Amino acid sequence: MLIIGIAGGTGCGKTTVVNQIINELPLDEVGVLSQDSYYNDTSHLSYEERTKINFDHPRAIDFDLLYKHLEDLRNNKTIEQPVYSFVKHNRTKDVIITHPRKVMIVEGILILTNPKVRELFDIKIFVHADSDERLIRRIKRDISERGRDINEVLERYQSTLKPMHQQFIEPTKEFADIIIPNNRYNTVAVDIVRTIINERLL
Secondary structure, eight states: OEEEEEEOSTTSOHHHHHHHHHTTSOGGGEEEEEGGGGBOOOTTSOHHHHTTSOTTSGGGBOHHHHHHHHHHHHTTOOEEEEEEETTTTEEEEEEEEEOOOSEEEEEOTTTTSOHHHHTTOSEEEEEEOOHHHHHHHHHHHHHHHSOOOHHHHHHHIIIIIHHHIIIIIGGGGGGOSEEEEOSTTTHHHHHHHHHHHHHHHO
């Protein structure tokens, strides 16, 4: 199994890069795990308490479960990937049955911050995007998909997202094997990754 980690700041376009990589690859041979599925279970907290959690800090992620699931997949075991609700700030009772694949892609802003999980990645990718561009994308996404208002998004960006990005996410660029600029010129980098994957699938 080839395990690929794709990191980068919020709104940098990780999902776009993931889709570009898996496009044209056999669907039944590539699986995706999202870091967002592995936010800690916060059922013991009230909704009010959950809204105050710093979700951009590595402590917000259940890395132990993510590590266990990656190990299980590598050992050819099927896992139950949690489902997270950004509206409720908590896991739902649903799970996604995820089967082992020849290639597993793990994507998320903080996935390169954890040394144990990082060691499982055969290829580490960091998607880079301009901070203004990332903020614009974050505003659009949080308002349209996550029920936030503009003031909430901007306040969280200034108080949490930006400092957490500088403290935890940006430094993980040094662990990356490939840095992909998320603009219209990133096709060469994506093609290189796709070529590596195709060689593994032969």
